[in-house]
Amino acid sequence: MRPIFTAMAAVAAILWPMASPAMAQDEGVAATETIGAGGRPVGAAWSRSPVYAQHGMAATAHPLASQIAIDILQRGGSAVDAAIAANAALGLMEPTGNGIGGDLFAIVWDPETERLYGLNASGRSPMGRSYEELRAALGDATSIPPLGHLPVTVPGAVDGWFELHGRFGRLAMDQILAPSIAYAEDGFPMAPVIAYYFQRNLRAFEQRLEMIGDFDNARATYFADGAPQVGSIFRNPDLANTYRAIATGGREAFYEGEVARTIDAYMRRIGGDLRYEDMAAHESEWVDVGCVEYRDGYELCELPPNSQGFAALQMVNILRNVDLSQWPRGSAEVLHYITEAKRLAFEDLGRFYADPAFADIPIEGLLSQEYGRRRFAEIDPTRANPEPAPGDPRIEGEGDTTYLTVADSSGMMVSLIQSNYRGMGSGLVPDGLGFMFQDRGELFSLDPDHPNVYAPGKRPFQTIIPAFVMRDGAPFMSFGLMGGGMQPQGHVQVLINMVDYGMNVQEAGDAARLNHDGGRRPTDDLAGTGADLLGTLSVEPGIPAETIERLRAMGHNVEIVEDGVMFGGYQAIVRDPETGVYAGATEMRKDGQALGY
Template sequence: MRVFNLLAGVAATVALAVQPIAAQEVDRAPGIGSAENIGPGGRPIGKDWSRSPVIAEHGMAATAHPLATNVALDILKAGGSAVDAAIAANAALGLMEPTGNGIGGDLFAIVYDPATDRLYGINGSGRSPRGQTLDQLREKLGPVATSIPPLGPLPVTVPGTVDAWFSLHERFGKLPMADNLAPTIRYAREGHPIAPVIAYYLDRSERSFSQREEMIGDFSNARATWFADGAPEAGEIFRNPDLARTLETIAEGGRDAFYRGELARTMADYLERMGSALRYEDFAAHESQWVEPTCVTYRKGYELCELPPNSQGFAALQMANILKNVDLSQWDRGSPEVLHYIAEAKRLAFADLARFYADPDFEAFPVELLSEAYGKRRFAEIDPARANPDVAHGAPELEGEGDTTYLTVADKDGMMVSLIQSNYRGMGSGLTPDNLGFMFQDRGELYSLDPDHPNAYEAGKRPFQTIIPAFMKRDGKPWMSFGLMGGGMQPQGHVQILINLVDFGMNLQEAGDAARLNHDGGRQPTEPLDGPASDPLGTLYVEPGISAETVNRLQAMGHRVEVIDDGIMFGGYQAISRDPETGAYTGATEMRKDGQASGY
């Protein structure tokens, strides 16, 4: 088997010199020793750094936690639709993966409905306080502030997830919502074992929050909910009875229980006590918005589909429109040429993102940014031999590590759901309302304080959003529901999956296991319009599967390159594709998370 030069975070297979070992040297406890100096085993087919995707006929789920995947499959087997199963899995992940999501955050989804043969999009993001102006916010921040802090009451916006659940369910659900929430209610009350990667993230979160408790203002509720005895460890049974009661209230009372009932009053009273301008009326006024997914053709009949702003999904479409102008398959996938073009296309697309992406209710999106002609013009700005030290936004005729979960579900009728949900970074704001068992998001950190910026803070406005679900069509037909979570990694991650599948012929699992790049830096949607970028060149982070030779050549081309080996900043991928001839599903999951793809 040819050793592929783009390994997924593992070293190439090495020849081990066999030395005589004394009997007493091997008589030791299991787990003592090093597993470093060994590579992957062999495989009869496919790359030796990947495993087989999962194939099943009647239903499929891929999530960041095996128990959430099983919850989704149980709902499908009970007669639920893919939307029912996605809601059930998302609720489970809010309990089991609180470092990535929860009902204190926002949600976006794309649904393929076979009954109408259409893609539907939902924007479940919340708004800023309607009773607070930019000047009033600035007064709270102080005269020298240039951004909104990541913790405490000021970045909290109305949580949109619960309303999005009910909006999706009204249109596409088959089972009662109480049935969809029942598995998580049971797990929250009776407990579930903590998964290994989630345990790692919980430990990181506790240490980070503990160092910044003064910024949060009140960490006591969050500490009691998740960290009463320190961060839960892998295998420890974790319970959240407060969340169980909250979900029971929602199951019985519907969306109004969360946005107009006692839950809303508890949230509003707590936030007012903490210094937030959010009030009960902000919760009562919230509603999700159905939006139209937009698709662009990449090549070979493949189309990438994303949701419009205030999310960053169109940045992936811009990257695809730029990269379609060069045949990447002429080089090896791990070559400096391929990585250079991806990084430069990202920097060009994100320069536009930083200038134009915002809540379309306040600032119209210039649709010319998605034209093939504009993509060609932007491609012409790429120097094939050198990194551009500071790209500017175009003239059409977000960044940072985010904590997010992505899941996808498909059912026996052909419905496919691409769903992403998040509290933004670091579990959220650090604020947990009294006795409710979840944390508020800190999505409002992403507003700009420049009053002339399209993404400037305004009363009742949705902030720029990093979370984006994706979908792909092949020859005009629905083919693949997928996503890749993780802040500004998401658009460039979507495009890397697209390239791996279309240009380099990888299967669904290989496309996610292959080493990734993450360009961080450049212009940001929170920076002033007329000021310089804080880090114009940015840094090109790559995983260890990128060869030292490629890294050296990229550096010679002017890129600032760093190799990162823990996988954290490279996102979390899940995918399901459907065979148009047989209807069978293929599922894949993320090696960098605890997840599982499974079907029946």
């Protein structure tokens, strides 16, 4: 009956062209089920052109945030200024993925010093809550909950802004935050994908109100009339006031001033443990960026633990031992090798990755080519490993997010990722501040012998990771791909798409992805008790049916997922080393846009 319905809808559209938006939307959904993509004169039919520009480029998860970044660049701001401005806008416009209640990581290519700089702006657990006190608060629970005050850690993003700005900024912070303050006060139209995530978050919160404890502030800030609808005007005057305090008072206003005092009072009121002293003691850390060569002079660069970035480098070290280009990109062989490399790397991630201030992590061994060769030798080319395990990297003698990238006319390139972790975060909004606390502390282990075990004043394992690619020693691409455990495997898939299969920067992100979920986790005990070692291999509809059947025959548990939700959100900028021209790309699974000038 569907073809008849579609034909009738087409006739109705001719006879009643002024049909209501709701009717048009319903009929449009039906129409999309009976029609495919149009054609293109160049490039893949399922993709679109990258955006090219000479002087500056921004790619973010919201078109208005990208416009703000370009405006900052055109006013003389640096790529870092523009990235901060875009991040502030996204905290307002995409609070389903990020905000100043969360953490931040960044990689910056500085053309003046010709080097990469890495920033870890992640917060720590409350200093006044011991391991024993946490266990007592948890009762019979075997893990830290995702909502309420127990998973809340110090928000690191604002300090990250000021660390980046202090080293690479040009414009004053009040100029950088002015666009977001105006949008927070005057309002902006809600984007479709973000509206979808608002609805998902509201449903999840309402199902677990008892776990949250206090949801009144969050409801008043974000859900006063239910979840915001597509195209509705959304405002957040409380966040405007908080941004204004930061713009005029600097980081001290947030960590030592009225904002910190408000947070302290709020946490005391609801029985939480975060205190003024935790805020005042917070500081970010500049870290060394790690790079591993894949092939043909391409190096993938990531940040070290407590982030999961080095898992992508471990995957690269494994996959460099096989020429994937000998098979079609959508073949079972290619997907099998990517999946098995991910599973091995994540077994190590679940065993070793933690805050290096509290754990002795065998980084040199984990990233060595010899260890990559040994792990590659564990892959059976015809069969999924039913029980992968961590390796021995010792050398003798010795999880919802936003990603953005900005580049300026000087050649500076910024790769920045920022998140509240699961969904919108903990469900807790401090009185009158207009942002939600992250729930990153959920990612601590409770095994006292695990490197990632909870401790006071400790940074939990982090999923958010910015990425960068160098080519023949020169900056080539700043990029990232949000989405929990999807991130390292997504970084590697994009790299493979470009290096092994010659896709352009937009096609590399639009191509169908895989997302393996399962195996050892950094929240498990050391034995990985209860871990689903085989896990589930989720693939998008663009993967051929024959490939899916072959993967299942090889022992993989394959599921087809059509809505794109679990496959991340990609943004990227590529720089031509000869002309300096930028090519920008943005995620077709999100609302974003790449813009240049």
